[in-house]
Amino acid sequence: MNVLTFVVVLAVTTLIGYAAERSRYCSVSGIRDYFLFHDTYLAYALPGIFVGALGSFVIFTRMGYLMSGFPLLTHSPGISSAVGICLVAIGGIGIGFYSILADGCPLRQHVRAAMGRRYALAYLVGFYAGILYFEIFGVALVSVLYRIAI
Amino acid sequence: MYLNLHRVARKLKFTPLLVGLIIGAWAGLSQALYQPTILLNYAISMGGHPADILDWTINELLRTNLYVSRISVGTPVPTVLGLILGASIASTVHKERGPGAGRFSFEAARNGFLVAFFVMLLGGCPIMAATEAAYGNLVFALGLLGIIAGAVLATLYIKRKTAG
Numbered sequence: 109m110n111v112l113t114f115v116v117v118l119a120v121t122t123l124i125g126y127a128a129e130r131s132r133y134c135s136v137s138g139i140r141d142y143f144l145f146h147d148t149y150l151a152y153a154l155p156g157i158f159v160g161a162l163g164s165f166v167i168f169t170r171m172g173y174l175m176s177g178f179p180l181l182t183h184s185p186g187i188s189s190a191v192g193i194c195l196v197a198i199g200g201i202g203i204g205f206y207s208i209l210a211d212g213c214p215l216r217q218h219v220r221a222a223m224g225r226r227y228a229l230a231y232l233v234g235f236y237a238g239i240l241y242f243e244i245f246g247v248a249l250v251s252v253l254y255r256i257a258i
Numbered sequence: 259m260y261l262n263l264h265r266v267a268r269k270l271k272f273t274p275l276l277v278g279l280i281i282g283a284w285a286g287l288s289q290a291l292y293q294p295t296i297l298l299n300y301a302i303s304m305g306g307h308p309a310d311i312l313d314w315t316i317n318e319l320l321r322t323n324l325y326v327s328r329i330s331v332g333t334p335v336p337t338v339l340g341l342i343l344g345a346s347i348a349s350t351v352h353k354e355r356g357p358g359a360g361r362f363s364f365e366a367a368r369n370g371f372l373v374a375f376f377v378m379l380l381g382g383c384p385i386m387a388a389t390e391a392a393y394g395n396l397v398f399a400l401g402l403l404g405i406i407a408g409a410v411l412a413t414l415y416i417k418r419k420t421a422g
Contacts, residue, residue, distance in 0.1 A: 109333050113291055118336045118343075120284055124302070125344020127280060130352070131272040135384035138274065139409040144417065152275035154388050154402075160282020161301075161392035165289075173290040176298060179394025186397050196397050199380030200387065200404020201411070203373060207384070208412030210369035214304035214383050217370070218338065220358075222345035227360025234367030238374025239309045240316075243324060246378060 125219060134216040136207045191254055285389040295329050299393050304383035305374070307337040380404075 109117075127133070135157075138150030169175045177183055186192040207213050210231055212220065217235070220228035285301035292300060300306065306327060313324035314334040329335055349355045360366070377383050380401045382390065387405060390398030 121340025156278020164286025202376030204408020234370030
């Protein structure tokens with residue numbers, strides 16, 4: 109990564125971090141708030157990402173940038189693997205379930221930790237330990253599952 | 259300059275929808291920016307980017323060979339640093355810094371551990387799932403539906419727990 113790219117990424121993500129703190133942005137809490145209190149304030153977060161991303165992919169494709177294979181649809185990587193699809197579904201359900209129990213998505217917890225919240229700091233200790241654990245043991249587990257299925 | 263930026267920032271009204279649109283727009287822009295190193299959507303992933311920083315740091319310190327994405331081989335993508343920096347500025351400027359009501363608990367660490375495990379299993383966080391679904395990736399679209407289903411299940415669990 110060159111210096112210009114590094115600076116641009118840092119500037120944009122700083123803006124996103126600032127905006128996320130001000131708006132109490134969270135990707136999953138909107139679902140909980142809607143079902144518990146019929147509050148739609150956070151519920152627009154995920155649709156916002158989807159619409160923004162779709163718009164930007166279309167615009168940059170029209171501008172001539174290579175959006176590799178966009179739109180992927182039937183060419184999506186791993187679509188023919190039943191094990192892969194099961195793991196993705198389990199992963200998704202697990203993220204949704206435990207993010208609600210943790211009171212926020214990983215981005216929200218990073219923002220909270222930056223605000224000095226003790227709960228979020230403990231969450232991040234577990235989060236980074238989880239990443240490391242998966243890279244050391246989880247990848248092997250997934251490989252075994254694939255081998256058994258094949 | 260600082261005072262003017264401060265005034266502008268105070269007047270701006272950020273909503274989750276606006277932040278979502280900014281993150282989504284960044285997905286296309288970052289892909290254009292990262293070319294030709296990587297040609298895939300790698301805008302914001304709260305699984306991949308923290309993993310890149312963690313693995314890169316461990317590789318540098320311990321001379322290990324943990325996986326780092328191609329864009330992060332020389333210098334890791336500074337997404338996490340930017341988010342923490344931006345949130346720190348916002349909370350300092352608006353006087354919202356503090357330890358909060360929650361505790362530094364084992365339960366929080368356990369939740370973080372499990373979320374990270376499932377994020378790595380899916381291959382991305384909810385943001386990555388939404389941007390990949392917008393890219394037309396049907397596998398991630400299923401993952402996104404899984405996230406919504408999991409959130410609904412947890413909400414029902416909380417509802418039942420508080421009622422009983």
